[in-house]
Amino acid sequence: MSEPRPVISIVDDDVSFLAALSRLLRAAGHTVQAFSSAQQFLAQMTDAPGCVIVDLRMEGLSGLDLQAAIAEQAHACPVIFLSAAADIATTVHAMRHGAEDFLTKDAAKEDLLEAIERALARDALQRTQRFRQQQLRDRFAALTAREYEVLQHVVRGQLNKQIAADLGITERTVKLHRTALTTKLRVRSVAELTRLVQEAHIPEHFSSTLPKGQ
Amino acid sequence: MSWVTIIFSMMASACLMLGLICALIWWRQRDAWAYLLFALAAIGTAATAFTDLAMLHAESPVHFSAAVRWSFCANWLMIVALAGFVRVYLRAGRTWLLWTVCGLRTVSLFANFLTGENVNYREITGINQIPFLGESVSTIGEGVVNPWMIVAQLSLWLLLIFVVDASITAWRRGERRMAMLVGGSIVFFLLGATGQAALIVWGHFQWPPTTSLFYAGIIFVMAYEIASETLRATQLARELHTSEQKVELASAAAGVGMWTWDIGNREGWASAKAQGLLGLRNSEHLTEARFMDTVHPDDRDAVKLVIERSMTTDHNELEVEYRVQPRGAETRWVSARGRVERNAAGTPILMRGVLLDISARRRSEIELQRLQGQLAHTSRVSMMGELATAIAHELHQPLGAILRNAEAAELFLEHEPPNLDELRAILADIRADDQRAREVIERLRALLKRRSIEPHALPLGEVLMNVAALTRADAAARCIPVEIDSGLGVPQIMGDGVHLQQVLLNLVLNAMDAIDGAKSRQRLITVRAEYRGGRQVDVMVSDTGPGIPPGDLGLIFEPFFTTKASGMGIGLSVSRTIIEAHGGRLWAQNNATVGATFRFTLPTEDKAAL
Numbered sequence: 001m002s003e004p005r006p007v008i009s010i011v012d013d014d015v016s017f018l019a020a021l022s023r024l025l026r027a028a029g030h031t032v033q034a035f036s037s038a039q040q041f042l043a044q045m046t047d048a049p050g051c052v053i054v055d056l057r058m059e060g061l062s063g064l065d066l067q068a069a070i071a072e073q074a075h076a077c078p079v080i081f082l083s084a085a086a087d088i089a090t091t092v093h094a095m096r097h098g099a100e101d102f103l104t105k106d107a108a109k110e111d112l113l114e115a116i117e118r119a120l121a122r123d124a125l126q127r128t129q130r131f132r133q134q135q136l137r138d139r140f141a142a143l144t145a146r147e148y149e150v151l152q153h154v155v156r157g158q159l160n161k162q163i164a165a166d167l168g169i170t171e172r173t174v175k176l177h178r179t180a181l182t183t184k185l186r187v188r189s190v191a192e193l194t195r196l197v198q199e200a201h202i203p204e205h206f207s208s209t210l211p212k213g214q
Numbered sequence: 215m216s217w218v219t220i221i222f223s224m225m226a227s228a229c230l231m232l233g234l235i236c237a238l239i240w241w242r243q244r245d246a247w248a249y250l251l252f253a254l255a256a257i258g259t260a261a262t263a264f265t266d267l268a269m270l271h272a273e274s275p276v277h278f279s280a281a282v283r284w285s286f287c288a289n290w291l292m293i294v295a296l297a298g299f300v301r302v303y304l305r306a307g308r309t310w311l312l313w314t315v316c317g318l319r320t321v322s323l324f325a326n327f328l329t330g331e332n333v334n335y336r337e338i339t340g341i342n343q344i345p346f347l348g349e350s351v352s353t354i355g356e357g358v359v360n361p362w363m364i365v366a367q368l369s370l371w372l373l374l375i376f377v378v379d380a381s382i383t384a385w386r387r388g389e390r391r392m393a394m395l396v397g398g399s400i401v402f403f404l405l406g407a408t409g410q411a412a413l414i415v416w417g418h419f420q421w422p423p424t425t426s427l428f429y430a431g432i433i434f435v436m437a438y439e440i441a442s443e444t445l446r447a448t449q450l451a452r453e454l455h456t457s458e459q460k461v462e463l464a465s466a467a468a469g470v471g472m473w474t475w476d477i478g479n480r481e482g483w484a485s486a487k488a489q490g491l492l493g494l495r496n497s498e499h500l501t502e503a504r505f506m507d508t509v510h511p512d513d514r515d516a517v518k519l520v521i522e523r524s525m526t527t528d529h530n531e532l533e534v535e536y537r538v539q540p541r542g543a544e545t546r547w548v549s550a551r552g553r554v555e556r557n558a559a560g561t562p563i564l565m566r567g568v569l570l571d572i573s574a575r576r577r578s579e580i581e582l583q584r585l586q587g588q589l590a591h592t593s594r595v596s597m598m599g600e601l602a603t604a605i606a607h608e609l610h611q612p613l614g615a616i617l618r619n620a621e622a623a624e625l626f627l628e629h630e631p632p633n634l635d636e637l638r639a640i641l642a643d644i645r646a647d648d649q650r651a652r653e654v655i656e657r658l659r660a661l662l663k664r665r666s667i668e669p670h671a672l673p674l675g676e677v678l679m680n681v682a683a684l685t686r687a688d689a690a691a692r693c694i695p696v697e698i699d700s701g702l703g704v705p706q707i708m709g710d711g712v713h714l715q716q717v718l719l720n721l722v723l724n725a726m727d728a729i730d731g732a733k734s735r736q737r738l739i740t741v742r743a744e745y746r747g748g749r750q751v752d753v754m755v756s757d758t759g760p761g762i763p764p765g766d767l768g769l770i771f772e773p774f775f776t777t778k779a780s781g782m783g784i785g786l787s788v789s790r791t792i793i794e795a796h797g798g799r800l801w802a803q804n805n806a807t808v809g810a811t812f813r814f815t816l817p818t819e820d821k822a823a824l
Contacts, residue, residue, distance in 0.1 A: 019615075020614075020615040020616075026622075028625055059690050
């Protein structure tokens with residue numbers, strides 16, 4: 001997995017502060033993109049790694065509005081709020097909705113840089129997790145509908161005989177399906193299979209989303 | 215001494231005396247022509263008395279004839295002057311008739327000298343001696359009647375008609391007593407004189423020549439009339455004096471001084487009270503320079519301007535409030551009001567007016583202004599409290615930028631070699647942000663400083679921009695855009711920037727509260743300046759809030775009326791005071807669709823330049 005360098009986006013309608021902060025982060029060795037409004041940021045948003053630093057009070061879309069818009073994205077990046085002066089209610093609201101951090105504009109440089117490091121680390125972690133989940137989902141997507149039905153019964157701990165009876169097929173056919181799905185999912189034991197299903201957050205009704213096979 | 219001599223001489227001297235007195239009166243008062251004409255008539259009568267006396271004592275027809283001839287000169291003077299007197303005194307009578315009388319009389323005077331011995335007789339051939347007042351006097355015996363006599367007689371009859379006509383006019387005008395006395399007596403005595411003359415000449419009636427007796431009758435009645443006129447004038451003078459005293463008493467009680475200014479002679483008069491107010495000594499001559507000396511140096515130009523304006527325009531009224539600086543006494547405020555009086559040609563001749571001490575009123579006005587200033591300041595400080603969070607935000611922005619720039623500079627300095635271009639840019643930005651922070655603080659300082667309203671010419675746009683800067687952060691936090699439209703072609707206004715900012719801030723913050731309080735979905739505040747010609751500019755602050763309950767429209771400008779839990783209720787009342795101190799009006803109305811609009815007017819710069 002070779003990710004490009006993370007980009008730190010700054011969204012602030014105060015151009016003077018925007019320039020100063022961009023300059024500081026660049027001096028600290030980061031790659032920076034500056035946006036003077038939330039709309040501008042949303043229009044140019046990519047799924048590249050990084051985090052976004054948002055001014056809470058802006059004309060047009062506010063910081064909280066932008067946070068909500070980012071959260072709707074599949075590849076949501078961490079949001080750090082910056083504010084000239086903030087009240088408790090706003091802070092709580094922002095944190096509840098998953099803000100990475102909440103800093104005042106004159107916060108110590110170290111705090112700010114640490115917050116950025118944390119956000120980038122979290123972004124990297126979330127990206128890894130998302131990558132792994134995607135891989136798992138790809139593996140599950142290779143299963144046929146019948147194999148998936150068998151899988152669900154296996155995970156519930158049923159024996160081949162019970163599965164055959166439930167599905168109205170022969171025990172031998174059940175065995176064939178089990179071999180096929182363990183090969184496709186690259187697992188060796190039932191325990192490993194169960195862990196994999198949990199890790200991939202496979203929902204109960206997953207089968208209905210799959211294409212009908214055989 | 216005979217009775218005849220005594221009576222005629224005394225009569226003549228009495229007439230002369232009356233004539234002299236009236237001539238003297240005319241000498242002092244040149245436009246009183248009636249007095250001159252009366253004096254001439256009286257002198258003519260006196261002369262007639264002497265010629266009569268000469269006839270009475272004539273010893274021969276030649277003497278008698280000479281006396282008659284000269285008596286016509288005296289008659290001429292008497293009749294012409296009398297006709298003129300009637301015309302002037304009654305202010306009536308036909309002019310052509312007057313000139314006809316004078317003309318015929320003059321013609322008869324020529325005939326008197328050119329045709330025969332006199333105009334009555336071509337020749338007197340004999341005189342008779344008849345008894346009169348206990349002695350023997352001469353009268354016409356025999357003579358040849360002169361036909362030119364008709365002319366003299368005609369002039370007398372025409373004079374009668376003239377007097378009767380003039381008297382009727384005066385009677386109709388309502389001056390009945392005067393018409394009766396003047397017209398009646400003249401007609402009566404002239405009829406007597408003319409009748410007597412006719413009887414003597416035509417009827418050979420034996421009667422001594424006593425024309426002067428009839429004339430004297432006229433003169434005495436006229437003298438009585440003129441004397442009663444003088445009496446009335448004296449009475450008027452006394453009444454005038456009494457009423458002057460009353461006015462003086464009333465003006466003293468009211469503390470009002472009175473003054474007049476004679477424009478032609480450039481000198482003034484001031485009542486005792488006015489003298490006291492101006493610090494003038496009792497007998498001091500009031501000249502222009504002395505008057506200006508009493509005016510406070512700072513007010514002299516204004517006073518001069520008001521006086522000049524009252525004389526040059528048709529207005530005629532003058533009114534000015536200024537400070538007087540009596541020598542060695544404290545400065546006082548006075549109000550001078552007056553009126554310019556003009557002659558028939560429209561030239562100003564006199565100014566007359568009153569002077570009032572208004573120091574106490576001025577003091578209370580100043581005290582009121584001070585209190586209003588304090589209230590305005592309190593209101594401003596409390597408004598600053600409402601804006602505190604927003605203002606902190608305004609300050610944090612540049613301060614935060616400065617901090618970040620400084621930190622960036624530190625990092626850049628660690629690089630080898632340091633990026634000097636970047637460092638220069640940083641320093642320039644720090645300087646700009648410092649300026650920004652300073653401006654925020656200056657705006658606040660201006661608003662928090664205690665000061666009185668000092669209007670001067672001011673671009674309204676500047677005030678609106680300051681208000682926009684002060685409310686920007688609050689507007690962003692509350693998500694209420696404030697649209698500012700300084701208007702096209704709006705001229706400079708006369709105003710005090712800080713106080714106008716206070717009014718606009720108050721209106722904008724109220725509008726935000728209204729929109730927030732009602733949780734309106736439409737969120738917009740518009741501040742608009744508008745100029746529709748004339749000498750005023752309109753400013754409107756409209757919101758999209760719930761509007762003002764109709765019942766509250768009349769109350770919102772009352773002090774301590776508030777609908778807000780945390781409001782003091784002085785904002786709008788102070789705002790209205792400020793606008794009214796600028797000479798404008800502030801009022802509120804609900805919009806047709808949504809929200810309310812507060813409007814106020816301000817005078818344009820031109821008005822003050824006038």
